[in-house]
Amino acid sequence: MSKHLHSATAPFLVELGTEELPPTALSKLSAAFAAELQTGLAQARLAVEAKQVECFASPRRLAVRIRALPTLQPEQQIEKLGPAVAAAFDKEGQPSKAALGFARSNGVEFEQLQRAETDKGERLCFRSTEAGQPAADLMPGIVARALAALPIPKRMRWGASRVEFVRPVHWLVMLLGEDIVDGEVLGLRAGRSSYGHRFHAPQAIQIQSAISYEQQLGDAHVVASFDARREMIVQQVQACAESLGGSAVIEKDLLDEVTALVEKPVALAGAFDAAFLRVPHEALVYSMSEHQKYFHLRDSSGALMPNFVAVSNIESKDASKVIIGNERVIRPRLADAAFFFDTDCKHSLATLRERLRPIVFQQKLGTVFEKTERIAALAKSIAATIGADASQAQQAGQLCKADLASDMVLEFDKMQGIAGGYYARHEGLHNNVALAIEQHYFPRHAGDQVPTSGEACAVAMADRLDTLTGIFGIGQLPSGSKDPFALRRASIGLLQIILQNNLAVDLAELALAAAKQHAVIDDARATAQQVGDYVFDRFAAHYQEQGLATEVFQAVRCVAGYNALDFDARVQAVASFTARDESQSLAAANKRVGNILEKAGTVDANSFDLALLAEPAEQALCTALDAAATQCQPLFEAGDYREGLLALTSLREPVDAFFDNVMVNADDPKLRDNRLALLARLRALFLSVADISVLAVAKA
Template structure:
């Protein structure tokens, strides 16, 4: 190894770390150390994080022995203060002493304002072994730990009690005490396969030593890949396909140091229970992966990850099968018990469940959802009977034992119970799809009734909460109004529903007996919802000015807004866009000072060839684009209007708009107003000139 290149290893050994936050803790530990080194100007080759249930570690390779040395100019007092009658004053002597130089070495220079004392001082050169303990201590203090704990009589705090600390610079231990533990070069192997200390010969030997002697796969990503491959292979051996949930995969990886996949089985009679309930029980309570056949149907198998290579794996499997049986029996019991009552009976229980203290019960909410769903259905020409029925039953399953035990079964339980009750297919599918989309990028409801109920539910919530004046601020959004707003926009745009948001909000507000904000909340809610479009289009890499150009129209129909935004975005890419946007800006400024009420152009008053040409082209363009506007073919209309660029440029180059003759001036203003009105049919194109 070069004398100038060194490697550093820090490992914090603890009691079992929380599995759901292990990866986050590891990533942040690495990021904090990396950021601290960069702040010091220290270069390095690579940073490798390690994380397992009992350890957080980071290996940094290619480090120098010291921080970089650099020269810094230090300014002192003004020269007229530092010297009196050519002799140094106490101010000069103090400045020299502070910077470790003699008075004779002092020089003066101008800092751009006044003549001052100055000296060049070298900084850096500190030994990294002296700095690293502080950097590690700082990094650990910055970790995102919701609740820190103390242990024993110590005052130190961390997410779990700390058992050992490794601080190695190449082969040398960096002596220090962090979180009450003295550093060394000893780690610990697997709790069962290698329950002893292991001496680490050098920083870079860490990973191999733990793997070969310690029976620990320290690298989280490698261990996760190992788990994934084992689970997939085990699923194939069972004649099916293992379903790997990413969050469950991370959690299981955080629970084991030496993963061993084992397959278990449960009784086929449990397959009569909704698969989602069985999967939820296996996943949430036991951390099992489920297996499906080629058609996606659940198989009576599960895959678990042991943290040990057992001499008798059959016993481990039998133990897991014994544990899962009562869990699945509970799910079966809840399912059979719930089916003894119809969803309409379960719905009655909602009369005692509060939705929001000032907005009534969940029963009241379903009444409003039903009316609003019927209203939306009629607007779309859909079956309002199905929409109203689904709306009334939408929250009924929240009163069932199944959903009480398995919260993620809401909607899904209603689907199965509605099916069992003999409800229409559109109705019970709507009960399942009402919560879609649940997150960014999630699928939308596949049925019209499902989409209608999803809209009605969210709009009712938005109207009610805004009606109380509870506008989301910062990260405080207890009713998920941001997510609800985006879901409404997505459904309306992606399903192609031609609906006006103001109409929907007005109808929703009317359904409440009284709201503190009254109808004032409609504008607030509407603006809040439409503002979500900004982030939406940012993700599509559409410039902000494009949305602003459309927003200037004050349109409340999300589908129409999206059509216009996509059209303006395409226009924005055209070579003619810049000039036409600038021309529209110029026209807007002129008309702001000289308002025009009549855009009729008198051909007899057209004198200059450039204005006659523009008038002819504007009239011809109007004939072509008006049918396109009627069909909302905005992209095609703007493409047609782009052909006006040359005529517009020539007009402004050759024609004096503000002519002295008032009739001539008025006619030219009418021509420009007519030109602007064609673009305004789509958006305020002048907004595009802002960033040009």
């Protein structure tokens, strides 16, 4: 019997030894394994706090340690409900067949049953205490279910086994304290045999206890902790860079991937021929990071250095040989980039653009060449609207996709746009044109920069609007997780470009202009409306990420058009308004006013007659309303919605007094209609910014 059986808690370890795991998925798999284990433990009444759960992951292993696992489930009180008490006895007062059957199904006599009050009346019940099971008996099943729940898109089989996992599994360690947990997972019997570094410590090692795991693997040249290994890499790479007088650019995705490729990192600095620095630096960096997993270096001015840092999985007796090997491997990669650049520079962008004629963008929407024609025309119009150079935007629109036919982009797809910018400058085109070509894909992802010039903004917006209206126009809307044309990203990009560059444009009008360019779209206005609504729906998620209540967005959505900059100003104003004490009362009052006016039908605010004000409270409201309107209207016209709404908070007391003291539905129809007209004026003033009655839902 395990010496831990009578202990309250004991450390638990599970390690799955595999063939090399996918490096880009390792961190995600490790976190998911720990999370699924924690979920399984909670379901098994062995819940542990997150701080007790430790993840370990390396190229050949996934492991989780729980520092204090309850060794025994707590007892569980079981209550099973039976028939209603009214149906539990026959006319003679004897137990009915239903009652006896219920007792028999629970293995007890009728007299052992009890009664329980429920929302459906009193019922017979059977109460019992279920003893807890040892954790050691439960863990194999919990581990198996956790592994089955991992986010693995495609599993594989190996050998003659029917077992499936992301990679073949070769060993399984499961320990509770120092004891092996007897069980089978993925076709393997649990033990204590693990393996260290494939080359430096290939022999099996016997893990003595869950606590000694890290130390024993460390002795076998394996840094088991993903986080610790990542920090080692950062420190070593930075030290190598500093020794060369530069600084390393350590991007998270590359760092995580390199961490997942090594078990004991050794950073080594190398160099390449400085002559390659004439090639677009992005292509050099791409070759180093994507192909070889090297970190690139920059000097104090930010310029790319002819050096790199590679991270090896082997501690070589002669590190210089490893460095020479890495330098030899990167040279042909950089030579390829130089060749592509030189070859492309022999052709003008206009020549490259001609190669787009046979390339289909979308079957119903024509070729990429035709798309550039539409982008150019729309970019010219947008540029004129936002005060940019229309002719430069038009030229950039025509050439923005030309680099898709270049050798550079065919080899390095992430160079699209960037390569075009280099070729435009090499050709001697205006820098605004080159910059617009380079930046028209910006922002490419969350947190990326937006275009920095008006011409670049015009081309970037035109490109996205052309895609959105075209795809919507042929009815291929995104659904669920399917978004092959990245319309969600295009929509978010549009909003970011507009907001961060303070562009006062109407998206519905721009979408209409874009839709009219597609010959396949019969109803351009309807398509533009669809696109405008779709783009603005993305606004909701944007504000949720900022922590704004959904009702704030909805309040503005009720009244605002498709000017994203104006829309954002209204949202920020309403969000500020909701923080004030007066907002709850005014929102409720607006909701009440809205209901009254809706019930009354058509109400003409212009029919209001000052002479018909009979009650002091309605006179006071009229005076306050006139004063507020005089103060607010100039603010609203200037787009200063925050100060305008702040001024409207002065209406709280006169509005409350009006409803406390004035009967709107007076017997005299003239008084009734006049009071409705007064309320219509009040409602219209608030609707100048948003329908704040929507906020009453949140305040309820």
